[in-house]
Each structure stands twice: as structure tokens, then as C-alpha cells.
Amino acid sequence: MLNDVHISVRGLVEYVYRGGSIDSRFLSQPTLLERTRIHQKIQKTYRETDRAEVYLHTEIPYNGLTFIIDGRCDGLLFHDDEVIVDEIKSYSLPPSQLPEEGYPVHWAQAKMYAYIYSKDQRLTEIAAQLTYVHVESEECIIYKKNFTFSELERFAHQMVEGFTPYAGLQQKHRTSRNESIKALDFPFDSYRPGQRKLAGAVYKTILDEKSLFTKAPTGIGKTISTLFPAVKAIGEGHLNRIFYLTAKTITRTAAEDAVNRMQSSGLDLKSITITAKDKVCFKDKTICQKDYCEYANGYYDRINQSILDILSHEKAITREVLEKYSHKHRVCPFEFSIDLAYEVDAVICDYNYIFDPRVSLKRLLGEQKKNTALLIDEAHNLVDRGRDMFSASLNKRTFLQLKKDYKEKGSLVSEFAKQINAWFIALKKSKEGMCEFVLDALDSDLKTLLYSFVKACEGGLQTEFSEDLLDAYFNVKNFLKIVELLDDSYIIYGEQGKNDLYIKLFCINPAKLLQQMGKGYRAKILFSATLSPLPYYRDILGGQKEDYVQSLPSPFSREQTEVIIKPLSTRYRDRDRTKAAIVSFVQSLLEKRPGNYLIFFPSYQYMMTVYDLFKELDPETNTLLQSTGMIEEEREAFLEAFKPNQGETLLGFAVLGGIFSEGIDLIGNRLNGVVVLGVGLPQLCFEVNLIKDYFDKQGKNGYNYAYVYPGINKVLQAGGRLIRSENDRGTIALIDDRFLQKQYQQLLPEEWKERV
Numbered sequence: 033m034l035n036d037v038h039i040s041v042r043g044l045v046e047y048v049y050r051g052g053s054i055d056s057r058f059l060s061q062p063t064l065l066e067r068t069r070i071h072q073k074i075q076k077t078y079r080e081t082d083r084a085e086v087y088l089h090t091e092i093p094y095n096g097l098t099f100i101i102d103g104r105c106d107g108l109l110f111h112d113d114e115v116i117v118d119e120i121k122s123y124s125l126p127p128s129q130l131p132e133e134g135y136p137v138h139w140a141q142a143k144m145y146a147y148i149y150s151k152d153q154r155l156t157e158i159a160a161q162l163t164y165v166h167v168e169s170e171e172c173i174i175y176k177k178n179f180t181f182s183e184l185e186r187f188a189h190q191m192v193e194g195f196t197p198y199a200g201l202q203q204k205h206r207t208s209r210n211e212s213i214k215a216l217d218f219p220f221d222s223y224r225p226g227q228r229k230l231a232g233a234v235y236k237t238i239l240d241e242k243s244l245f246t247k248a249p250t251g252i253g254k255t256i257s258t259l260f261p262a263v264k265a266i267g268e269g270h271l272n273r274i275f276y277l278t279a280k281t282i283t284r285t286a287a288e289d290a291v292n293r294m295q296s297s298g299l300d301l302k303s304i305t306i307t308a309k310d311k312v313c314f315k316d317k318t319i320c321q322k323d324y325c326e327y328a329n330g331y332y333d334r335i336n337q338s339i340l341d342i343l344s345h346e347k348a349i350t351r352e353v354l355e356k357y358s359h360k361h362r363v364c365p366f367e368f369s370i371d372l373a374y375e376v377d378a379v380i381c382d383y384n385y386i387f388d389p390r391v392s393l394k395r396l397l398g399e400q401k402k403n404t405a406l407l408i409d410e411a412h413n414l415v416d417r418g419r420d421m422f423s424a425s426l427n428k429r430t431f432l433q434l435k436k437d438y439k440e441k442g443s444l445v446s447e448f449a450k451q452i453n454a455w456f457i458a459l460k461k462s463k464e465g466m467c468e469f470v471l472d473a474l475d476s477d478l479k480t481l482l483y484s485f486v487k488a489c490e491g492g493l494q495t496e497f498s499e500d501l502l503d504a505y506f507n508v509k510n511f512l513k514i515v516e517l518l519d520d521s522y523i524i525y526g527e528q529g530k531n532d533l534y535i536k537l538f539c540i541n542p543a544k545l546l547q548q549m550g551k552g553y554r555a556k557i558l559f560s561a562t563l564s565p566l567p568y569y570r571d572i573l574g575g576q577k578e579d580y581v582q583s584l585p586s587p588f589s590r591e592q593t594e595v596i597i598k599p600l601s602t603r604y605r606d607r608d609r610t611k612a613a614i615v616s617f618v619q620s621l622l623e624k625r626p627g628n629y630l631i632f633f634p635s636y637q638y639m640m641t642v643y644d645l646f647k648e649l650d651p652e653t654n655t656l657l658q659s660t661g662m663i664e665e666e667r668e669a670f671l672e673a674f675k676p677n678q679g680e681t682l683l684g685f686a687v688l689g690g691i692f693s694e695g696i697d698l699i700g701n702r703l704n705g706v707v708v709l710g711v712g713l714p715q716l717c718f719e720v721n722l723i724k725d726y727f728d729k730q731g732k733n734g735y736n737y738a739y740v741y742p743g744i745n746k747v748l749q750a751g752g753r754l755i756r757s758e759n760d761r762g763t764i765a766l767i768d769d770r771f772l773q774k775q776y777q778q779l780l781p782e783e784w785k786e787r788v
Contacts, residue, residue: 035096035097035098035203036097036098036100037097037098037099037100037199037203038100038102039099039100039101039195039199040101040102040103040399041088041101041102041103041105041141041144041145041148042103042141044101044144044191044192044195045137045140045141045144045191046137046395047194047195047198047336048140048191048194048195049136049137049140049332050332050335050336050371066122066167067122070120070122070165070167070170071106071120071122073165073170074106074107074118074120074163074165074172075106075107075120078107078109079109079110079111081110082107082108082109082110083107083108084106084107085104085105085106085107086104086105086107086108086149087102087103087104088102088103088104088105088145088148088149088152089101089102089103089148090102090147090148090151090152092188092189092192094189094192094193094196095196095200097196097199097200097203099192099195099199101144101148103144103145105117105118105119105142105145105149106118106119106120106163107120108149114159115149115150115153115155115158115159116158116159116160116161116176117142117145117146117149117158117159117160117161118142118161118163119138119141119142119145119160119161119162119163120163120165121134121135121138121162121163121164121165122164122165122166122167123164123165123166123167124166124167124168124487124490125490126487126490126491127166127169127171127173130164130173133175134162134164134175135162138162139160139162139177140187140191142160142161142162143160143179143184143187143188144187144188144191145160146158146159146160146179146184147181147184147185147187147188150181150184151181151185155181156180156181157178157179157180157181158178158179158181158184159176159177159178159179160176160177160179161174161175161176161177162174162175162176168483168487197340198336198339198340201340201343201344202343202375205300205302205343208300209266209267209299209300209301209302209377210266210267210269211300212267212298212299212300212301213263213264213266213267213268213299213301214267215298216263216264216267216294216297216298216299217297218231218260219256219260219293219294219296219297220253220256224251224252224253224587225252225585225587226248226249226252226584226585226587227252227253227256227257227587229582229584230246230248230252230254230257230258230559230582230584231257231258231260231261232261233246233580233582234257234258234261234262234407234557235261235262235264235265236580237555237557237580238261238262238265238270238271238405238554238555239265239270240555240580241554241555242555242578242579242580243555243556243557243558243575243576243579243580244555244556244557244558244559244579244580244581244582245411245558245559245563245566245569245570245573245575245579245580245581245582246557246558246559246563246581246582246583246584247559247560247561247562247563247564247566247582247583247584248559248560248561248582248584249561249584249585249586249587249588249752249781250561250586250752250755250756251586251587251588251755251756251757251758252584252587254409254559254561255283255286255287255289255290255409256290256293258276258407258409258557258559259274259276259287259290259291259294259378259407260290260294262274262405262407262557263294263299263301263378265405266301266377270403270554271403271404271405271554272377272400272403272404273376273377273378273379273400273403273404273405274377274378274379274404274405274407275378275379275381275385275386275404275405275406275407276378276379276380276381276407276409277381277382277383277385277386277406277407277408277409278380278381278382278383278409278410279382279383279409279410279413279414279417280410280413280694280695282695282696283409283410283695284305284380284381287305287380287409288303288305288348288350288380291303291348291378291380292348295347295348300347301347301377301378302343302346302347302348302349302375302376302377302378303347303348303349303376303377303378303379303380304349304354304369304372304373304376304378304379304380305349305350305351305380305381306369306370306373306379306380306381306382306385307351307354307365307366307369308366308382309366312351312354312355312365312366312369313364313365313366314327314355314358314359314365315327317499319497319499319502320364320367321497324497325364326362327358327362327363327364327365328364328367330362331363331364331367334361334362334363335361335363335367335368335371337361338357338358338360338361338363338368339371339372339375341357341360341361342354342357342372343372343375343376349369349372349376354368354369354372370393373385373393374393374395374396374400383408383413383414383417383421384417384421386406386549386550387414387417387418387421387545387546387549387550388421388549389421389422389513389514389517389545389549390421390510390513392549398552401552401553401554402552402553402554403554404553404554405553405554405555405556405557406550406553406555406556406557407557407559408556408557408558408559409559409560410560410694410695411558411559411560411563411569411573412560412562412563412569412745412749413560414542414546414558414573415542415569415572415573415742416742418539418542418545418546418573419538419539419540419542421542422514422517422539422542422545423514423536423537423538423539424510424511424513424514424515424536424537425511425534425535425536425537426482426507426508426511426534426535427532427533427534428453428456428457428460428532428533428534429531429532430504430507431449431450431452431453431456431504432449432453433500434446434449434500434501434504435449435450435453437498437500438492438501443488443492444484444487444488444491444492445485445488445489445492445501447488448481448484448485448488449485451481452478452481452482452485455475455477455478455481456533459526459533459535460528460533463526463528466528467527467528467529467718468525468526468527468718469525469526470523470524470525470526470722471524471525471526471535472524473524474515474518474524474537479512479515482508482511482512483512485508486505486508486509486512489501489502489504489505489508490505493505511537514537514539515537517539517545518537519544521539521540521541521542521543521544521545522537522538522539522540523538523540523722523726524536524537524538525538525718525719525722527718538719538722540722540723540726541572541726541727541730542572542573542574543571543572543573543574543575544574545574546573546574547574547576548574550574558573561748561749561752562745562748562749562752564583564745564748564779564781565741565779566581566583568736568737568741571732572737585782586781586782586783587758588755588758588760588783590783592755592758592760592761592762593754593755593761593762593763593764593783593784594762594763594764595763595764595765595766595784596621596763596764596765596766597765597766597767597771597772598614598617598765598766598767598768599768599769599771599772600613600614600617600767600768600769601768601769602614602634602638602709602710602767602768607638607641608641611641611642611645612645614642614709614767615642615645615646615649615650617765617767618631618646618683618707618765619646619649619650619653621705621707621763621765622653622681622683625704625705625763626680626681626704627681627682627701627703627704627705627762628674628675628678628681628682628684628698628701628702628703628704628705629681629682629683629684629703629704629705629706629707630683630684630686630692630703630705630706630707630750630753631683631684631685631686631706631707631708631709632686632687632688632693632706632707632708632709632750633685633686633687633688633709633710634687634688634709634710634712634713634715635687635715636660636687638709639657639658639685639686639687642685642709643655643657643685646683653681653682653683654680654681654682654683655682655683655684655685656670656673656682656683656684656685657684657685658670658684658685658686658687658690658691658692662691667691667692670684670692671692671696671698674698674702674703675702676700676701676702677701688708688710688712688746688747688750689712689746689749692753693746693749693750693753694749694750694752694753696753697756698753698756699756699757699759699760700757700759700760703753703754703760703762704761704762704763705754705762705763705764705765706750706751706753706754706762706763706764706765707764707765707767708747708750708751708764708765708766708767709767709768710743710747710767710768711740711743711744711747711768711770711771711776712742712743712744712745712746712747713739713740713743714738714739714742714743720738720739721738723737723738724737724738724739740775740776740779741779744776744779744780747766748780748781751764751766751784764784
């Protein structure tokens with residue numbers, strides 16, 4: 033029904049209380065595994081007549097709306113003639129820091145369950161209790177209160193009353209949204225070649241609740257082709273929310289533009305772009321402490337009104353819009369954006385907000401996920417990002433410094449930092465003479481020390497704030513979260529140098545964890561122009577046999593691109609010998625076909641070697657050079673130099689896989705040619721060889737998985753900068769004799785092969 037508002041007990045309480053008095057951004061919170069273990073342990077102590085995980089629901093009419101409220105209470109206990117609703121909460125704080133009677137937000141949850149059960153069973157009285165269990169000691173503290181039904185009824189109606197302004201706003205918006213979607217046409221005059229096919233595959237994937245891996249070449253219009261059918265699925269009731277996930281700022285901008293185009297065509301859809309905390313923070317330092325930041329102090333007192341205000345007046349909540357309302361209501365812009373992500377129809381954000389176990393949007397409940405689609409742009413980037421998100425490392429130097437800094441203070445921080453440093457010293461001695469080594473398992477003694485260190489940090493940070501200590505605290509917390517994920521897809525290794533030693537929990541194969549973190553969502557659409565070879569990406573990104581796979585041809589004609597292969601070796605051992613021939617070839621190319629060019633190198637060092645020789649032999653040609661650590665203004669200036677029809681040749685030197693090798697559009701005569709040196713193979717190193725050996729043992733081609741496929745992807749991305757529209761023309765020059773080998777030939781796009 034249009035006037036029905038479905039809300040879980042947890043969702044209702046979280047909205048009204050918004051975190052209550054718990055500062056979860058600072059204090060250590062139990063993990064899902066810890067919470068599950070604690071709940072099950074307590075529930076096993078219940079009597080035979082008691083019940084665990086009881087589903088409860090009720091309806092409350094209010095102000096023209098019908099609120100359908102449901103959830104699972106942890107326990108119903110039947111002791112003598114008394115009925116008790118049990119709400120189990122695990123915590124990591126020192127027991128002495130628990131409030132005397134428990135947290136109000138937890139009482140609110142218990143009281144809502146007590147109300148629903150007593151209403152259903154026509155009870156005049158019922159008891160509720162909070163069972164707090166300390167994660168480490170398993171010490172149990174129980175707070176119990178008795179309530180009359182009339183007390184609980186008044187409380188439930190107060191909760192609904194507090195939620196009604198938001199519910200009414202959202203209900204009105206959803207009606208308008210769905211009507212606008214039904215009237216929405218494709219926001220361009222016509223579909224490009226392949227575009228309708230991609231849009232149809234996305235819609236079918238959402239309808240069938242599947243995953244789709246699609247290689248959709250540049251020029252098809254992937255962003256609108258995935259967003260438009262997903263929006264249509266919202267209007268037809270198949271979805272309620274879309275997450276558009278990206279790895280780079282420029283692709284987030286493309287998604288914003290696509291949403292804006294649909295909104296300009298009449299779509300009433302609310303969207304938000306989440307910007308990283310360190311970029312959006314108003315303070316000089318990103319310290320989320322209420323005594324340091326006025327935007328954090330009292331945040332929960334102001335957030336509900338902030339949400340109502342921005343949702344009442346804005347559709348596209350970009351960074352600029354978010355900052356405006358954050359200043360107006362004096363709320364933390366980052367936390368504001370996270371809270372809004374649960375309220376809007378479309379969220380544009382980085383991969384990590386869904387896949388990273390340390391920062392993901394954890395308040396998305398199972399029912400919400402079932403009505404949510406993930407659109408994963410440039411999905412080839414998710415391989416390395418997945419490995420990063422599921423890996424963690426620690427280094428000896430951190431603990432040596434903390435031992436020194438806190439020694440005079442007699443702090444437990446110093447004591448446990450000293451013991452962890454001693455553990456590293458013992459490891460260093462046992463691996464003497466070994467720069468790299470693999471550990472069979474993580475030492476349980478180290479885990480114990482790290483948990484003790486975290487506890488000591490929490491005590492220390494309560495009394496004296498230290499940025500270094502806070503960084504170490506979060507780093508160890510993150511490490512311990514990854515410890516819980518360790519399985520046969522991980523390798524634990526160490527590296528040591530003259531002055532330091534570090535160990536890494538390295539997720540070699542992110543497939544299982546990507547699949548796990550994406551579990552429960554209605555549909556996942558993974559797309560990229562370079563998702564090739566598709567079987568490799570489906571395997572390593574957690575795909576299943578039943579997933580849909582699609583490979584679309586390029587919408588551009590072969591005549592738009594001239595492909596040249598120059599069979600000169602770019603192998604490390606041959607680089608000095610061939611660099612003069614490479615410079616000569618590039619000069620000849622520029623002379624015959626003048627214009628704007630990008631030339632990509634497999635490493636910064638190699639680029640500088642060729643650049644110096646080029647400038648020595650040809651000081652006249654205008655050149656640009658990618659430098660390390662370029663800030664946003666420098667990147668924009670680099671790209672701005674590529675002007676159309678400027679009359680003089682321009683050669684931009686850049687690095688394969690770097691900031692200019694993907695996600696940039698230099699349309700028309702802004703770019704006339706791309707030169708790629710090498711087949712993009714990652715540099716030989718211990719970690720990449722670990723990947724190779726791992727997949728060899730899995731019965732797969734480890735060399736391809738570790739070197740060839742990631743390398744050729746960089747080549748395809750760099751070459752893909754050239755032809756961005758049906759009017760573009762240009763030359764792609766591939767410099768390496770390996771491009772003539774069958775192994776690499778078969779990985780090139782069809783439109784490149786024809787011209788070779």
C-alpha cells in the first residue's frame with residue numbers, strides 16, 4: 033500500500049537515537065564474528081522453554097501512515113510467571129566505562145520488542161533486560177526493568193512520532209520518484225551501437241537477481257547504459273537503491289553527469305556522492321574528537337534535522353551541496369554523507385564503502401541489500417583494490433617509537449609496544465640474512481599482544497590524545513580485523529631491510545571475500561572496456577558459473593585507428609641498447625603524423641631515461657612530463673595542454689597504469705596518437721611471484737594471472753585513451769617484439785588485430 037511504511041526495530045531506533053551516547057567512531061567495536069559468538073554463547077544458556085531469535089512484527093497507524101515494524105529479538109525468557117525480552121549486547125570497553133543502567137539506545141530496542149510481544153499476547157506487564165557481555169573476559173552484566181503495557185505503548189508511539197517527519201518526506205518522495213521514472217525516456221536522441229544491448233543485459237540481470245560481467249568497449253556509453261536500466265528497475269519496484277562504485281574521481285564525475293542528465297529530463301531521484309574523509313574534512317587535521325572538532329561535537333543532536341533539510345531541498349547531493357549544508361547545521365560532512373547514503377536512491381562512491389570490511393556501510397540490513405543493485409565501473413581495478421582492502425601489514429618501527437615515546441609515562445602502551453617490538457626482534461633473528469620470507473601461520477602470541485595493545489591504546493587515548501598513537505591504534509585494529517579473514521587465499525610474509533621489518537597478511541586471491549562482501553545484494557553489474565579475458569576476471573572477482581557474461585564489439589570502425597607494431601625489445605636488460613631506436617621511431621612518427629601524442633612507459637625510471645635522450649636529440653618538440661605526486665591542479669594543467677588543432681606537435685610522457693592511462697577523455701584533435709612501450713608486465717618482485725606460485729598450485733596459469741593479464745590490461749587502458757567518439761581518428765604504436773607473439777596477439781582487441 034502507498035501509505036505503508038516498512039521499518040525494522042533496529043532501523044527505527046537508529047534513526048530516532050542516531051547512535052545515542054555511543055561514540056562508535058572512536059571506541060573499539062566488536063566485530064561481526066565476535067558479536068555472533070557472544071550471542072550464541074548466551075542463547076545456549078537459555079532454558080528449554082525460552083526462545084531465541086524470535087521474529088516479531090506489528091502495525092501502528094499514525095498521521096495518515098501505517099508503520100509496519102518488525103525484527104528479531106535476541107531472546108524471550110519465560111521464568112515462573114514472568115516474560116522477559118532479552119537484548120544481548122557485546123562490547124569492548126572496560127566494564128567500568130559502561131553506563132550505570134546501560135545505554136538508552138539499547139533500552140529503546142528492548143522496549144520496542146517488549147511492546148510488540150506484549151501487544152500480540154495481550155500482556156499487561158512484561159520485563160526487558162540488557163545482557164552486556166565483554167568480548168575478552170566474557171564477563172556478563174545484566175540490567176533488568178519491568179514495564180506496563182501502557183508505558184510501552186506510549187514509548188512506541190513516541191518513537192513513531194519522532195520518525196514520522198522523515199517517513200512522510202520519504203513516502204512523498206518515493207511516490208514522486210516512481211511516477212517520474214515511469215515517464216522517463218532514454219536521455220539521448222538515440223542509442224549508440226551496443227548501448228541498447230548493454231542496457232537490456234543490465235535490466236535482465238536485475239530482474240533475474242544475478243551478476244553480470246560485461247566487456248563494453250569505449251564509446252558505448254557504459255555509465256548511462258547501466259544507470260538508466262537500474263533507475264527503471266527502481267520505478268518498477270525491483271530496486272529501491274543503486275550504488276555506483278568507482279575507483280577514480282573522474283568516473284565518479286561521469287556518474288554524476290549521467291544522473292544530472294536524467295534529473296534534467298524530469299527524474300525525481302535523490303543521489304549523493306561520497307568524498308573521502310580527508311578531502312572533505314573542514315579541519316586542518318582529520319581528528320574526529322569532539323573536543324577538537326566542533327562539527328563532531330553534538331553531531332547526533334543535529335543530524336536528523338540536517339537530513340530532513342537537505343532531503344527536502346536537494347536532489348543531487350554533490351560535494352559542494354554537502355559542504356553547504358554541513359556548514360549550515362554544523363555537522364561533520366563525512367559522517368553526514370555516510371548517514372545520507374542510507375536515505376537516498378543512488379550513491380556514487382568508491383569501491384571500499386561496499387567491499388572493504390574495515391570501512392563498509394555496515395548498517396545496510398539484509399532486506400535493504402535485497403533491494404539494492406551494485407554497478408561496478410572499471411571493474412578491472414577491483415582486482416588490485418580487492419587485494420589491498422583484504423590485506424594488512426605491521427612494521428617494527430612503529431612499536432619501537434611508541435615504546436620510547438611512552439616509556440617515561442609508565443603507560444601500558446609502552447609496555448605492550450615494547451613486547452611487540454621484542455617479538456619483531458626475535459623474528460628478525462630467526463630470519464637473519466633473508467630479505468623476504470613466508471610464515472606458515474600467524475603467531476598466536478603476537479595476536480594476544482596486539483589485542484592487549486589495542487586495549488591499552490583505548491585507555492591511553494581516553495586520558496591523553498596523540499595522533500601517532502591513534503594512527504597505530506587504528507592500524508592494529510585493521511590488522512586484527514584481517515586476521516579474522518585468514519584462510520587458504522592468504523599468504524603471510526615478511527620483508528626486512530637495514531632499519532625495519534614488516535609482516536603482511538597478503539590476500540592473494542580476493543575472489544571469495546569479494547563474493548562474500550557482495551552477498552545479499554539483488555544484482556551486481558561489473559563492467560569495463562578492458563575486462564579481458566573475461567574468464568580470468570570472472571574467476572578472480574568472485575564470479576560464479578551461473579553469472580551472466582557479455583562481450584560487446586567496439587562501436588567504432590576499424591578505419592578510425594591505425595595500429596603500428598614496432599618490434600623493439602623493451603625488456604629491462606635491453607633498454608639501454610634499444611632506447612636510441614625507440615627515440616628515432618617516435619621522432620619519425622611525429623614527423624609523418626604531427627599532432628598531440630601520449631607515450632606510456634612501464635616505469636618512471638624508464639620514462640626518464642628515454643625522455644632525457646629525446647630532449648637531447650630533439651629539443652624543439654613540445655613535451656610534457658608526468659611527475660611523481662602530482663596534485664590535482666598539476667594534473668589538470670597537464671591535460672589542459674592538449675588543445676585541439678594547436679598547430680604544433682605535443683608529446684606527453686606518462687606511466688602505464690598511472691593517473692593519465694585511464695579515465696581521461698581527450699576527444700577529437702586533442703589527442704592524435706598513443707605510443708605504448710612494453711606489454712605492461714608488473715616488475716619482478718617477491719609479492720608478484722607469490723601470486724604466480726599460488727595460482728600455479730591452483731592448476732591455473734600463474735604467470736598469466738600474475739604478470740600477463742594485469743600487464744596487458746594497462747596496455748589496453750592506455751591505448752583506449754585515443755578513440756573516445758565516432759569522430760576521433762589516430763594512431764596507436766605498440767613498441768615491443770612480444771606484441772607479435774600469439775600469447776599477446778590474442779589478448780589485443782579485435783579492432784587492433786585487423787590492422788596489425
